Amino acid sequence: MSLLALERVNKRFGGLRALGDVSFVLESGQIFGLIGPNGAGKTTLFNVVTGVYRPDTGRVVFDGEDISGLRPAAVAARGIARTFQNIRLFRSLTVEENVMVAGHHMQQASLIGAVFRTQSHAKDELALRTRAHELLQIMGLSAFAGDVAGSLPYGSQRRLEIARALMLKPKLILLDEPAAGMNSQEADELKRQIRFLRDELKLSVLLVEHNMSVVMGVCDRIHVVDHGETIAEGTPEEVRRHPRVLAAYLGKESGESGRPARSSEA
Amino acid sequence: MSSASAQVSTVRWLKRAAFAVLVVAVIYGLGALLESTAIEYVQRIVLLAGINVILAVGLNLINGTTGQFSIGHAGFMAVGAYAAAFFGTKLHPWLIGLLGAGACADALTFNLALCIGALFAGAAGLVVGIPTLRLRGDYLAVVTLGFGEIIRIVFNNARALGAATGYSGDDPAGLPAYTNFFWVYLWATLLVTGLAHLTFSQTGRSLTAIREDEIAAEAMAIPTTRLKVLAFTVSAATAGVAGGLFAHMQSGIRPEDFKFEKSIDMVVMIIVGGLGSISGAVVGGIFVAVTLEVMRDLSQYRLVLYALLLIIIMLVRPQGLFGARELPSVLRRLRGPRTKESS
Numbered sequence: 001m002s003l004l005a006l007e008r009v010n011k012r013f014g015g016l017r018a019l020g021d022v023s024f025v026l027e028s029g030q031i032f033g034l035i036g037p038n039g040a041g042k043t044t045l046f047n048v049v050t051g052v053y054r055p056d057t058g059r060v061v062f063d064g065e066d067i068s069g070l071r072p073a074a075v076a077a078r079g080i081a082r083t084f085q086n087i088r089l090f091r092s093l094t095v096e097e098n099v100m101v102a103g104h105h106m107q108q109a110s111l112i113g114a115v116f117r118t119q120s121h122a123k124d125e126l127a128l129r130t131r132a133h134e135l136l137q138i139m140g141l142s143a144f145a146g147d148v149a150g151s152l153p154y155g156s157q158r159r160l161e162i163a164r165a166l167m168l169k170p171k172l173i174l175l176d177e178p179a180a181g182m183n184s185q186e187a188d189e190l191k192r193q194i195r196f197l198r199d200e201l202k203l204s205v206l207l208v209e210h211n212m213s214v215v216m217g218v219c220d221r222i223h224v225v226d227h228g229e230t231i232a233e234g235t236p237e238e239v240r241r242h243p244r245v246l247a248a249y250l251g252k253e254s255g256e257s258g259r260p261a262r263s264s265e266a
Numbered sequence: 267m268s269s270a271s272a273q274v275s276t277v278r279w280l281k282r283a284a285f286a287v288l289v290v291a292v293i294y295g296l297g298a299l300l301e302s303t304a305i306e307y308v309q310r311i312v313l314l315a316g317i318n319v320i321l322a323v324g325l326n327l328i329n330g331t332t333g334q335f336s337i338g339h340a341g342f343m344a345v346g347a348y349a350a351a352f353f354g355t356k357l358h359p360w361l362i363g364l365l366g367a368g369a370c371a372d373a374l375t376f377n378l379a380l381c382i383g384a385l386f387a388g389a390a391g392l393v394v395g396i397p398t399l400r401l402r403g404d405y406l407a408v409v410t411l412g413f414g415e416i417i418r419i420v421f422n423n424a425r426a427l428g429a430a431t432g433y434s435g436d437d438p439a440g441l442p443a444y445t446n447f448f449w450v451y452l453w454a455t456l457l458v459t460g461l462a463h464l465t466f467s468q469t470g471r472s473l474t475a476i477r478e479d480e481i482a483a484e485a486m487a488i489p490t491t492r493l494k495v496l497a498f499t500v501s502a503a504t505a506g507v508a509g510g511l512f513a514h515m516q517s518g519i520r521p522e523d524f525k526f527e528k529s530i531d532m533v534v535m536i537i538v539g540g541l542g543s544i545s546g547a548v549v550g551g552i553f554v555a556v557t558l559e560v561m562r563d564l565s566q567y568r569l570v571l572y573a574l575l576l577i578i579i580m581l582v583r584p585q586g587l588f589g590a591r592e593l594p595s596v597l598r599r600l601r602g603p604r605t606k607e608s609s
Contacts, residue, residue, distance in 0.1 A: 052481075072481075072485050073485075073487050073488060073489055073490065074487075076484075076487035081485075082485050084481075084485075088479045088481060089482070090482065092474070092478060093471065093474055093475070097471050100471060101468075101471045101474075101483075104468060104488045104489075105487040111496075114463055114464055114468070114470075115460045115464055117463055119275060121467065124468070125467070125468065128468065164486065167486075168487055
């Protein structure tokens with residue numbers, strides 16, 4: 001069943017066409033990779049899906065509903081959670097509080113309940129805290145629960161972003177370069193955790209990543225864009241061999257066959 | 267099962283009621299003590315300090331916790347002051363007719379007037395907040411400053427409220443002096459407790475999230491605009507209560523009591539105390555009241571010294587006295603220094 005479908009999405013910034021007629025279908029339960037060289041339009045695409053930008057033309061359909069043009073908070077409340085390329089944690093809050101905050105839209109008790117500290121408010125707080133701790137455990141962050149988020153090491157901050165996104169109880173999670181700045185050991189751990197999202201939490205994942213070992217290692221399907229246009233889609237094996245993908249990443253027929261793939265910098 | 271939990275809940279409420287009675291008694295006792303021992307001048311400073319605490323803790327919600335910088339809160343204080351004074355004046359004869367003249371009618375008039383002041387100030391906050399909270403940073407500060415001045419100028423020209431000469435009720439003797447230690451500190455206790463509960467709840471965390479990163483907060487399904495307007499409204503309503511208390515400390519209120527400088531005083535309170543810290547706001551409010559009074563004899567040098575003092579505080583402790591910390595965490599640090607670092 002299709003969970004997220006982009007239908008001929010276009011987005012221009014002045015004279016620059018950031019996305020031109022991009023279409024794809026993400027099936028429920030898939031880990032869907034989105035790759036392409038720098039400036040290909042991956043982040044724009046993320047921003048269109050999450051409601052930061054409204055597409056000029058075309059539609060974004062999530063779970064049978066047209067969500068193009070909704071505000072980010074409304075998109076998030078419908079079950080699309082995201083992480084950010086340049087980490088955006090609530091730095092002065094603790095690790096635990098960062099996760100709890102994302103439960104805001106599920107909270108029952110009113111403001112009055114909070115001011116007068118009623119029992120239903122206490123129950124809500126406990127439920128939020130319990131769930132936050134479960135998620136921290138999944139992401140291997142339990143030991144840091146009480147620490148200030150800004151003080152965590154880089155890799156842990158990235159994993160905290162995932163834990164926070166999970167708190168929304170999403171159906172789809174968008175990961176924007178989750179392996180950036182991770183060493184190979186951390187990246188392996190991340191791969192395991194992304195698979196866990198799909199297999200145990202029954203989530204679908206839309207993944208933007210430059211680390212090819214992660215992309216090829218976890219994705220069920222990969223969509224490749226360059227200059228705002230789709231150039232290929234298929235399984236990791238198909239994409240790896242696709243001539244247009246090779247051209248986009250390595251340059252066209254330059255004859256320098258000995259040059260290594262620039263997967264880390266592309 | 268349900269009867270057991272009902273019992274627990276009853277016990278809980280009984281405990282709370284007992285605690286509330288104790289707090290009221292303590293405030294009452296302290297008030298009686300102060301009024302019997304201290305001279306009127308000192309009493310006045312203590313009252314002003316209490317009112318400042320309310321102002322500072324209220325402003326801290328929007329400026330400190332939510333990170334949306336307002337420097338026009340004197341306007342909301344003015345709305346509260348005028349509304350409380352006006353409705354207090356009109357309500358009083360009616361309540362006397364109902365209850366008979368006496369302390370009971372006075373107290374009820376006063377507290378109703380304060381609530382009305384809060385309501386009007388909150389409504390003004392809502393009206394100002396909805397369009398302005400789309401702005402950020404310096405722009406928001408400029409616009410709130412402008413609104414604060416607009417409110418003052420409206421009162422300056424409102425003939426029904428005495429225009430520039432101010433409002434002093436229908437009685438030629440001026441507004442009744444309802445404000446005393448008991449009421450100021452009872453309201454301060456209620457508001458500080460309520461705002462602390464709000465700050466340390468899911469809503470408070472979401473407000474902090476907006477301060478820390480609005481884009482991420484939005485992506486976490488937090489209704490940022492609604493929460494910012496909410497914080498602004500609550501903050502304005504709190505300033506309204508302070509305005510009502512201030513109005514009933516003197517025989518009349520004038521628009522010039524609520525000038526731009528008053529807003530700046532409020533900002534100074536929370537910055538000295540430490541932005542985002544409720545304990546800091548309490549200390550900052552008291553600090554400003556006491557400093558401004560102590561230096562009154564220096565007449566025109568007062569503001570120079572005041573500014574110098576602020577510069578020194580900013581140089582020595584730019585994060586304010588408390589930083590973003592609260593009293594319990596500061597005490598814990600003082601008691602067991604550097605235990606965390608070793609772990």
